[in-house]
Amino acid sequence: MTPSNLRFSSKLPNAKTTIFTTVGNLARKHNAVDLSQGFPNFEVDEKLKSLVTDAMQSGHNQYAAMQGYYGLREIISQKIETLHNRSYHPETEITVTVGATQAIFTAITAFVNHGDEVIVLKPAYDCYEPAITLNGGVPVYVQLDADGYRVNWQEFKNKLSDKTRMVIINTPHNPSGRIFSKEDMLQLQDILRPTNCIVLSDEVYEHIVFDGNEHQSASRFEDLAQRSFVCASFGKTFHVTGWKIGYCAAPEELMHEFRKTHQFAVFCVDHPVQRAMAAYLKNEEHYLSLPSFYQEKRDLFQEGLKDSRFTFKPSEGTYFQLLDYTEITTESDEDLAKRLIVDYKLASIPISSFNEHNRQDGVLRFCFAKKRETIEKAIQILNSIP
Numbered sequence: 261m262t263p264s265n266l267r268f269s270s271k272l273p274n275a276k277t278t279i280f281t282t283v284g285n286l287a288r289k290h291n292a293v294d295l296s297q298g299f300p301n302f303e304v305d306e307k308l309k310s311l312v313t314d315a316m317q318s319g320h321n322q323y324a325a326m327q328g329y330y331g332l333r334e335i336i337s338q339k340i341e342t343l344h345n346r347s348y349h350p351e352t353e354i355t356v357t358v359g360a361t362q363a364i365f366t367a368i369t370a371f372v373n374h375g376d377e378v379i380v381l382k383p384a385y386d387c388y389e390p391a392i393t394l395n396g397g398v399p400v401y402v403q404l405d406a407d408g409y410r411v412n413w414q415e416f417k418n419k420l421s422d423k424t425r426m427v428i429i430n431t432p433h434n435p436s437g438r439i440f441s442k443e444d445m446l447q448l449q450d451i452l453r454p455t456n457c458i459v460l461s462d463e464v465y466e467h468i469v470f471d472g473n474e475h476q477s478a479s480r481f482e483d484l485a486q487r488s489f490v491c492a493s494f495g496k497t498f499h500v501t502g503w504k505i506g507y508c509a510a511p512e513e514l515m516h517e518f519r520k521t522h523q524f525a526v527f528c529v530d531h532p533v534q535r536a537m538a539a540y541l542k543n544e545e546h547y548l549s550l551p552s553f554y555q556e557k558r559d560l561f562q563e564g565l566k567d568s569r570f571t572f573k574p575s576e577g578t579y580f581q582l583l584d585y586t587e588i589t590t591e592s593d594e595d596l597a598k599r600l601i602v603d604y605k606l607a608s609i610p611i612s613s614f615n616e617h618n619r620q621d622g623v624l625r626f627c628f629a630k631k632r633e634t635i636e637k638a639i640q641i642l643n644s645i646p
């Protein structure tokens with residue numbers, strides 16, 4: 261019990277237990293096959309684990325540099341230059357973070373002031389809006405149509421005002437699995453050119469893009485890159501979401517400001533893991549093999565569902581597939597997600613909670629970053645639904 265004279269008001273009065281926790285708890289209670297939360301259920305590469313052990317045995321157990329271990333920043337810089345032809349100086353333009361979440365929170369905190377507007381494309385991953393609100397900012401939504409989840413750039417442009425401080429984009433996109441094309445990025449660049457907006461580009465699924473498409477990083481586009489924080493996650497790329505390590509890259513002036521917040525929020529990130537990542541990244545196959553690795557899983561999932569009553573547009577990137585259930589039932593996505601867990605022992609994520617006003621799209625999100633046998637079990641269940 262808190263003392264009766266201790267009073268406070270919530271800075272996030274509307275924050276509830278997230279749908280991930282609710283679904284996850286129900287899934288565990290019913291021992292369900294879990295395709296809800298976005299994490300792999302297969303093992304981490306032994307080589308990566310032993311690199312962490314080696315780093316600990318070699319004595320790298322104290323604070324790392326505030327900006328991140330230099331050797332890691334160097335190889336991140338080389339990776340971006342090779343893939344996207346953009347040079348970020350490891351000394352001043354790259355910072356290692358506690359997952360992409362901390363990079364996102366820090367960038368928002370460093371730049372969003374009271375009353376500033378931030379454009380958020382819905383459906384949106386759930387960590388953006390609380391960070392905006394905690395900093396006194398105002399989220400301004402652009403709701404994407406369920407039919408394709410493509411951005412209407414005219415509508416986007418109409419939402420900009422002289423109060424817009426930041427625009428948040430996410431490609432490949434969670435939860436829809438859509439990717440931004442080069443044309444999308446050029447449109448965004450043109451629209452923002454005359455503005456004073458910073459871009460927060462959430463690219464945590466940068467290496468999970470299918471069907472021969474290329475990831476269109478904000479860093480590829482001259483004018484966009486000058487105003488962007490590009491955020492990435494080793495958790496997603498190397499199947500280690502529990503290690504919470506990522507990074508962001510931005511031009512020096514922006515990064516200078518970012519680090520002022522970073523150094524007092526976390527100061528630095530797990531040192532032995534940074535050493536291990538630096539060594540592991542030297543073999544580019546470790547990330548270049550990801551599209552085919554995950555495309556095989558996506559194809560297995562889709563092929564298995566071709567005769568089911570669910571319909572879908574193939575995921576273009578991320579490890580999520582949306583399934584449209586409107587031929588099966590008119591239930592809300594939350595009701596159906598709960599019924600699938602309780603009656604069929606299969607967990608998924610209802611995406612209405614990612615939408616503006618919890619709009620119902622008649623789709624559920626399934627994560628296929630799972631072992632073959634888990635995907636096969638899920639297929640069997642989904643095919644048995646009348």
Ligand SMILES: Cc1ncc(COP(=O)(O)O)c(C=O)c1O
Nearest residue numbers: 359360361385434464493495506
């Ligand atoms: C779109 C998106 N951004 C950010 C994150 C968080 O990444 P990290 O675990 O590296 O903090 C996730 C994790 O699910 C995500 O899906």
